[in-house]
Amino acid sequence: MRKKRLGVAVTIAAAIAFLAVARAQSDHSSAANGKSRSATNDPHDFSGVWNPAPFLQPKGEVNPLDLGGHPNPLPPFTPAGEAKYLANAKFIAAGAVLDCDPFGVSRNYFTPRPFEILLTRDRLVQHFEYYDNWREIWTDGRKIPDDVDPDFMGYSVGHWDADTFVVDSGAYNGKAFLTWQGFPISESMHQTERWQRVDSETLKIVLMFDDPVNYSKPWSITGFWKLRKDWVMDAHPCTLSAIKEYDERVNHADKLPGRDYGVPEKK
Amino acid sequence: MNRKLIKSFGLLAGLLLVCLPSFAHHGGSDYDVQHPITLKGTVTEFYWSNPHCQVFVDVKDDSGKVVNWTIETLAPAVLKRAGWSRETLHTGNQISITLVPSKKGTPVGMLRKVVLPDGSELTGGSLGEQPTQ
Numbered sequence: 552m553r554k555k556r557l558g559v560a561v562t563i564a565a566a567i568a569f570l571a572v573a574r575a576q577s578d579h580s581s582a583a584n585g586k587s588r589s590a591t592n593d594p595h596d597f598s599g600v601w602n603p604a605p606f607l608q609p610k611g612e613v614n615p616l617d618l619g620g621h622p623n624p625l626p627p628f629t630p631a632g633e634a635k636y637l638a639n640a641k642f643i644a645a646g647a648v649l650d651c652d653p654f655g656v657s658r659n660y661f662t663p664r665p666f667e668i669l670l671t672r673d674r675l676v677q678h679f680e681y682y683d684n685w686r687e688i689w690t691d692g693r694k695i696p697d698d699v700d701p702d703f704m705g706y707s708v709g710h711w712d713a714d715t716f717v718v719d720s721g722a723y724n725g726k727a728f729l730t731w732q733g734f735p736i737s738e739s740m741h742q743t744e745r746w747q748r749v750d751s752e753t754l755k756i757v758l759m760f761d762d763p764v765n766y767s768k769p770w771s772i773t774g775f776w777k778l779r780k781d782w783v784m785d786a787h788p789c790t791l792s793a794i795k796e797y798d799e800r801v802n803h804a805d806k807l808p809g810r811d812y813g814v815p816e817k818k
Numbered sequence: 819m820n821r822k823l824i825k826s827f828g829l830l831a832g833l834l835l836v837c838l839p840s841f842a843h844h845g846g847s848d849y850d851v852q853h854p855i856t857l858k859g860t861v862t863e864f865y866w867s868n869p870h871c872q873v874f875v876d877v878k879d880d881s882g883k884v885v886n887w888t889i890e891t892l893a894p895a896v897l898k899r900a901g902w903s904r905e906t907l908h909t910g911n912q913i914s915i916t917l918v919p920s921k922k923g924t925p926v927g928m929l930r931k932v933v934l935p936d937g938s939e940l941t942g943g944s945l946g947e948q949p950t951q
Contacts, residue, residue: 602946602947603945603946603947604946604947605946605947606946606947606948606949663945663946664893664895664896664945680895681893777947782899785894785895785898786895787868787869787893787894787895789869790868793867793868793869794869796867797867797869797870797872800865800872800888801870801872801888801890801926804888804924804925804926805848805888805920805922805924805926
């Protein structure tokens with residue numbers, strides 16, 4: 552009798568364990584095992600090419616695409632952050648975007664070009680078309696390692712909170728900007744993203760920046776993207792030769808300082 | 819209500835189009851986006867390249883002097899989605915080209931639209947989704 556009870560208990564425990572594992576695998580299946588690049592209604596399936604839809608951004612937030620001067624509102628800068636922003640803005644206005652550094656995560660998001668999401672067993676990979684930047688988001692349950700080397704694209708881990716994919720990232724090297732306007736990043740920044748498929752065609756990501764060096768409090772930007780089922784990526788890496796050539800042919804023609812290559816002759 | 823919504827989307831789309839040239843590498847806000855101009859001339863070179871393609875066009879100014887304009891576009895990937903290819907323009911083509919000029923008064927600009935020798939039109943492409951009206 553005791554053996555029979557024990558057998559039943561073991562069977563139930565095994566069934567519960569099996570169901571739990573199956574559920575967990577189901578939760579991660581579309582986000583992490585390369586199920587398909589389809590426009591399913593599965594809220595956990597982000598695969599595909601996503602093109603930004605900036606007109607959906609809520610009013611009242613910092614507008615990452617307002618490049619006609621200082622955006623209004625501005626982020627809640629610390630004095631140090633504001634000074635860095637003003638210096639960055641001056642740097643950018645002088646043509647300093649003529650470099651090939653990776654953009655970092657946030658600036659890639661708010662460059663109005665698409666990104667593709669590729670899914671593997673343990674990672675969600677973002678491929679940004681502009682400048683061919685790549686980002687891995689680990690979905691295997693790991694934490695951000697303490698000893699990881701800081702990088703332009705940081706280090707990212709993701710997990711599910713019901714139908715929201717939550718991405719935590721850190722280990723940024725502080726050399727990229729948050730947006731094209733030049734909002735600074737410090738090595739202390741921790742970024743949280745909450746991803747949701749609001750419908751079969753629309754991805755919403757709320758980015759929260761927590762960087763006490765540059766900002767007096769955490770602040771956020773909401774981005775939206777539309778699924779482009781018929782698009783393929785057409786990424787191009789930044790190359791110094793192409794940038795130099797562009798600088799010579801266009802910027803110098805417009806008497807911009809550009810880089811110090813001398814004044815070329817037009818071909 | 820719907821009309822208001824459509825007007826708002828239209829305004830936003832317009833604002834976004836105004837912003838487009840700012841995404842050139844060209845020092846941010848150096849183009850006079852409020853005052854596009856249209857020029858007629860002869861293509862001297864069409865350069866298909868990242869980060870931005872370039873169209874060079876000989877245009878006669880008011881005094882009859884020929885000025886070679888440097889007109890940049892968005893990236894090849896964006897142009898392709900707007901119907902362009904590296905074969906869209908050739909040296910010697912007579913075209914009409916609409917651009918936003920440099921604020922410096924130099925013969926430099928950012929392409930908005932081109933009318934090809936066969937009369938067909940191509941835009942300079944769009945960045946990001948546009949609201950449906």
